[in-house]
Amino acid sequence: MREFTNPPLASAPRVGGLADAVFDHALEDPVRVVLGRKGADGTWRDVTSAEFRDEVLALAKGLLARGVRFGDRVAIMCRTRYEWTLFDFALWTVGAQVVPVYPTSSAEQVFWMLHDAEVTAAMVEHEDHAMTIGSVVDRLPLLRCLWQLDEDAVRELGEAGRDLDDEVVHRHRRAVTPDSVATVIYTSGTTGRPKGCVLTHANFMFEVDTVIRRWEPVFHSKRGDEASTLLFLPLAHVFGRMVQVAAVRGRVKLGHQPSLSAAELLPDLAAFRPTFFLAxxxxxxxxxxxxxxxxxxxxxxxxxxxxxxxxxxxxxxxxxxxxxxxxxxxxxxxxxxxxxxxxxxxxxxxxxxxxxxxxxxxxxxxxxxxxxxxxxxxxxxxxxxxxxxxxxxxxxxxxxxxxxxxxxxxxxxxTVHIADDGEVWLSGPHVFQGYLNDPKATDAALHDGWLATGDLGALDEDGYLTITGRKKEILVTSGGKSVSPAQLEERVRDHPLVAQCLVVGNDRPYVAALVTLDAEAVDHWLAMRDKPRPTPADLVRDPDLETEVRRAVVAANTLVSQAESIRTFRILAHQFTEEHGLLTPSLKLKRKAIEQAYADEVAALYP
Incomplete structure (x- = not known):
């Protein structure tokens, strides 16, 4: 099958914006619990729809009082927490456009996004973020305001807008239409400088309303219970943002957790007890x-x-x-x-x-x-x-x-379409408007309403899609064999000791791999074998460990032909990290950067 179309369930919205749901729900059911908020003492407190509306309204008034205007772009640099959702809906209430920034972004990344988006104000979580923006603020002449959450920014803005009439806010809210821009989300930049994706209120409303209509039964653990979800995905990523909006529009109780580490996440899962989650x-x-x-x-x-x-x-x-x-x-x-x-x-x-x-x-x-x-x-x-x-x-x-x-x-x-070269093309009301300030990239991505994704895939006889790789990541060996590294890397990563795998081999005689280790799994592996903890350099030369990783490589090679198989590999002493510029904020491998950083190790794979 080359193309599959699924008929729509939700119609494209004709009026209004994302913030309307906050006010509509509070009017219809003011005592319904819509959010859970974790206090400083670790306990969770319920937030009703009326309480959340009042907080959004107060913050929106403060933003207007501090000069934020309809159509302004405002950055949020923060981990996943209650206040992000509060700021999102307050900014959408006054018709502003939100520019999310990963909290781990470097100063130059922050500069590029805030400069490219012509951001006029920013909200950050703490002093480190403020200093990051401060280090480039002299190159951001349009940036007028900077608020810091741990310096009580929400209370400060609430005080600033106290004397503003509610109707001023509602006039702004009623001016928002489905075609208004809701957010500019920058791509992770695996293949170059991040590009700002322009997404409208209609894009998000159609997307989340469709998900709610089609998958609403799975939000519950059993028939009739209250649906709830704990959001721990980064809100700077579109996936986490979709979860947030869907929860508010779908009246699903929403909690926030800022860390993906098991030590912090698992206790909150036990305390919040969601009925479903997205990960x-x-x-x-x-x-x-x-x-x-x-x-x-x-x-x-x-x-x-x-x-x-x-x-x-x-x-x-x-x-x-x-x-x-x-x-x-x-x-x-x-x-x-x-x-x-x-x-x-x-x-x-x-x-x-x-x-x-x-x-x-x-x-x-x-x-x-x-x-x-x-x-x-x-x-x-x-x-x-x-x-x-x-x-x-x-x-x-x-x-x-x-x-x-x-x-x-x-x-x-x-509609999903598979192009002649195997690229996945998409069409639907959720497809973005284009890249901000980049008509060349927009023209390359959009073709008469079709989004060329850059991903390779195949549709089966029932219209189910399987992703097989990325067009730009296809390796071609010196023998002319084309290899998609994704499936090999994923299968090697299935081994519990393996953290990351990067397949190499472009313009080289055969395919090889760089492998990093999961520290927690290695500690367990050593303890179960009564082995002392060696130095990282000695660990990667442990013959028993090498045998374990070889098993993972052999398992991966069963997926491909001999010409596409991994012939040799090198275990690295340290993981690829975002701090060293080897991962994007969404944890995708930066292939060129890794190959450059480990050029000697790659060269040693081809004696």
Missing amino acids: VPYIFEKVFNAARRKAEREGRTGPFDKAVEVAVKYADAMEAKAFGTGPGPSTALRMQHQLFDKLVYAKVRETMGGRVRHAMSGGSGMDRRLGLFFAGAGVTVFEGYGLTESSAAATANPPERTRYGTVGQAVPGT
């Missing part, structure tokens, strides 16, 4: 690997691995039944599954808060076997695919017929 594959890998390490420490590796096999087989059989290609799990398999649900699966679910039965995954590809395991363990993960340019999800697996290992079908109202 990247990395999170699901961490949950699985932590569960397996715990079983190994307790001497229960055998039973755990058996439980994994049963979960995978059970979910595989259920998938086959859904597609009419099998009868479903056998009686014996059902009995085994029921036993392990009490012994293993319930404990895995408990680490995610205990109530989660559904989750959504995006940002990168998820291994089919991992998806089957979670489904068999009672948490169905709906994998999807999208870009900043498509306002997040363009495809996703439907609730009733999930095909694991794919990114699903086009979301309702979207």
Whole structure:
């Protein structure tokens, strides 16, 4: 199949903007709990729709009092927290355009985005962020205001707008139309300088209303309960932003967590107890690997691995039944599954808060076997695919017929087309307006309403999309063999000891790889074998460790022909990090930068 169209469920909005939902919901149901806010003492406090409206209104008045005007662009540089959502909706209330900035951005990255977007004001989280902007402020003549959250910026702005009449705010809000620009989100810059994606209120409203209409049943852990989600994705990324807007428009109780580290995230999952959440594959890998390490420490590796096999087989059989290609799990398999649900699966679910039965995954590809395991363990993960340019999800697996290992079908109202060269093209009301101040890049991306994604993929007979790689990341060996590195890298990363994998081989005689290690997994591996902790340089030369990584490489090579296989690899002593310029803020590999930084190691792979 070369093209698949899914009929729309939600119509494109004709009036209004994103902030209207805050005021409408408060009017209709003022005591409904819409957000959870974590206090300094670690306890969660409920926020009603009326309380949130009042906070948004007060902040909007303060922004107007401090000179923010309709159409102004205002930057937010902050981790995922309650105040980001508050500022987003206050700025949208007065018709301003939000420019999100990753809190880890360098001074030059910050300068480029604020300069390119002609930002007039900025909100930052703390002094370090303020100093980052301060170091380039002399080159930002349009920047008039800088507010700092930990210096009580919300209270300060509330005081500033206290005497302003509410109607002034509402006049601004009523002037916002679906075609008004809501946000300019800068791409991660894996292949060059970040580009500002211009997204309108209509883009987001169509996207989230479609997701709510199609996937609303999966927001609940059981019929009739209150839907809630804990957002821990960065709000500077379009995926996290979509979750935020969908929660507010869909009346899903929303909590915020600023850290992806297990030590901070897992306690908040246990306390907040969401009914579903949205994440990247990395999170699901961490949950699985932590569960397996715990079983190994307790001497229960055998039973755990058996439980994994049963979960995978059970979910595989259920998938086959859904597609009419099998009868479903056998009686014996059902009995085994029921036993392990009490012994293993319930404990895995408990680490995610205990109530989660559904989750959504995006940002990168998820291994089919991992998806089957979670489904068999009672948490169905709906994998999807999208870009900043498509306002997040363009495809996703439907609730009733999930095909694991794919990114699903086009979301309702979207068409997916596979071009002659294998590139994925998208069309729908969620596709962006273009790149800010960059008509050349806009013309290259948009073709008569079609978005050329730069990703390679294939549609199966039912319209399910599988992403196979990136056009710009295809390697061509000196023998003329084209190799897509993504599937090889993902399979090597399936090994619990592996943190990252970069496949190389462009203009070289064969394919090779650089591999980094997961520190937590390595510590566990050493402890289970009574090995002392060596220096990083000695660790990467450990023959037992090399054997483990070789197994991961051999497993990856089963996916491709011999000419495309990884012939050799090098284990590195340190991970690729954003701080060293080797990862984007969304944790994607910067291939050219890594190959330059490790030029000697790459050269050693080709003696």
